[in-house]
Amino acid sequence: MDTHRAKHPVTRDVIIEVLHDRGISATPQRVEIAAIMLEEKQHLSADQVLTRLAGVEAAVSKATVYNTLGLFAERGLVREVVVDSTKVFYDSNTTEHHHFYNVDDGTLIDFPSDTIVIDQLPAAPTGTQTESVDVVIRVRKKP
Amino acid sequence: MDTHRAKHPVTRDVIIEVLHDRGISATPQRVEIAAIMLEEKQHLSADQVLTRLAGVEAAVSKATVYNTLGLFAERGLVREVVVDSTKVFYDSNTTEHHHFYNVDDGTLIDFPSDTIVIDQLPAAPTGTQTESVDVVIRVRKKP
DNA sequence: GTTTATTCTAGACAAGGTCTAAGCAACGCG
DNA sequence: CGCGTTGCTTAGACCTTGTCTAGAATAAAC
Numbered sequence: 079m080d081t082h083r084a085k086h087p088v089t090r091d092v093i094i095e096v097l098h099d100r101g102i103s104a105t106p107q108r109v110e111i112a113a114i115m116l117e118e119k120q121h122l123s124a125d126q127v128l129t130r131l132a133g134v135e136a137a138v139s140k141a142t143v144y145n146t147l148g149l150f151a152e153r154g155l156v157r158e159v160v161v162d163s164t165k166v167f168y169d170s171n172t173t174e175h176h177h178f179y180n181v182d183d184g185t186l187i188d189f190p191s192d193t194i195v196i197d198q199l200p201a202a203p204t205g206t207q208t209e210s211v212d213v214v215i216r217v218r219k220k221p
Numbered sequence: 222m223d224t225h226r227a228k229h230p231v232t233r234d235v236i237i238e239v240l241h242d243r244g245i246s247a248t249p250q251r252v253e254i255a256a257i258m259l260e261e262k263q264h265l266s267a268d269q270v271l272t273r274l275a276g277v278e279a280a281v282s283k284a285t286v287y288n289t290l291g292l293f294a295e296r297g298l299v300r301e302v303v304v305d306s307t308k309v310f311y312d313s314n315t316t317e318h319h320h321f322y323n324v325d326d327g328t329l330i331d332f333p334s335d336t337i338v339i340d341q342l343p344a345a346p347t348g349t350q351t352e353s354v355d356v357v358i359r360v361r362k363k364p
Numbered sequence: 365g366t367t368t369a370t371t372c373t374a375g376a377c378a379a380g381g382t383c384t385a386a387g388c389a390a391c392g393c394g
Numbered sequence: 395c396g397c398g399t400t401g402c403t404t405a406g407a408c409c410t411t412g413t414c415t416a417g418a419a420t421a422a423a424c
Contacts, residue, residue: 105371105420125411139373144412163309164381165411178346187346195340199358200332203321206360213356215342217349248389248402268380282404287381307412308380 088116100153106136111146115156119171121186127168159186161214176213189215231259243296249279254289258299262314264329270311302329304357319356332358 088096093112094104102108114130115122122130124143131138147168150156159167161179167186174191194213202208231239236255237247245251257273258265265273267286274281290311293299302310304322310329317334337356345351 103370103421107372123411137373141374141413142372145372160306161303163303163306166306178349180346180349181352189343193341193343195338196356197338197340198336200336202358202360203323203330205363206321206323207363209324209359209361211356211358213339213354215345215354216352217345218352220348220350246390246401250403266380280404282406284382284405285403288403 088113096155100155102149102153102155107138107142108146108149110134110136110138111143112150112155115147115150115168115170117170119169119188121159121167121169123165123167125165160212161186176215178215178217180218181216182219231256239298243298245292245296245298250281250285251289251292253277253279253281254286255293255298258290258293258311258313260313262312262331264302264310264312266308266310268308303355304329304359319358321358321360323361324359325362 090109090113093109093116096116097104097108097112110131111127114127124147127147128138128140128143131143147156151158151168154172157169157172159169159177161167161177162184169186169188171188175188176191176194178187178189179185180187196211196213199208199211233252233256236252236259239259240247240251240255253274254270257270267290270290271281271283271286274286290299294301294311297315300312300315302312302320304310304320305327312329312331314331318331319334319337321330321332322328323330339354339356342351342354
């Protein structure tokens with residue numbers, strides 16, 4: 079039994095399988111990006127992913143990082159989180175949950191959706207359908 | 222009884238008073254920006270405010286629009302709404318409420334906070350205090 | 365193995381927003 | 395009144411995030 083799965087829980091083979099399951103062809107660049115995202119549950123901006131790719135053998139360009147993260151989000155492999163008007167975060171935790179956003183240092187912390195109870199959700203405007211319900215609790219350092 | 226208050230409900234004198242109440246000195250530029258924002262309950266981006274200022278006698282620069290909207294938000298005259306990673310909206314409705322965000326056309330629609338019932342709000346991470354709870358229901362055109 | 369479609373790349377570009385240095389206006393004070 | 399101090403506004407340079415383009419490289423299909 080493998081007890082050392084904290085940092086690299088997902089082998090390349092498994093990643094390729096996951097990508098194929100979502101109908102994404104597994105190019106070396108996509109595998110690298112998926113390896114970073116799926117390494118653990120985390121929130122990374124495109125820029126942070128780009129930085130982490132620096133140490134990796136397969137070179138990946140900026141355009142590819144943006145395209146790939148967008149593709150992953152579209153296929154449900156990661157989730158886009160909009161809490162900061164200057165950048166998008168990609169969340170590798172795809173289970174239903176919401177976020178604390180620390181406005182002081184820009185960090186995101188998950189909280190499971192069953193720790194909040196939302197009743198009486200208002201109906202979507204006519205002609206539209208609900209895509210997601212996002213709850214963001216903005217917090218700041220206690221003075 | 223005045224029944225024609227839809228478009229210009231707030232006179233300059235009233236605006237100046239409102240600004241002073243918040244500890245904001247009333248410069249001509251700030252009064253113009255406040256006049257636009259407080260004209261009615263609405264969601265405007267800095268860019269939209271800048272465009273509307275074009276027809277106004279007092280010239281207002283881009284930097285001042287950004288500074289002023291930031292100041293207004295800080296003093297609670299308007300509220301920042303982050304739903305789109307490319308820009309910030311400023312909401313002149315400061316009563317407690319949440320938003321539908323139409324991802325197709327980028328429009329925001331308010332819904333009062335009492336049409337949603339949130340129970341069991343999780344406690345803020347230690348060392349932090351809750352600043353706001355923002356609920357965004359993302360909707361898209363029904364297919 | 366050649367053709368065809370997809371993907372990747374560098375770098376130019378766009379949009380939102382911030383920063384800087386200078387100018388200007390109002391205030392306080394002798 | 396003259397004058398410094400403080401705060402506000404300005405134009406435009408600048409920065410950052412993200413998109414676009416045209417072509418090169420892969421991969422897939424036959």
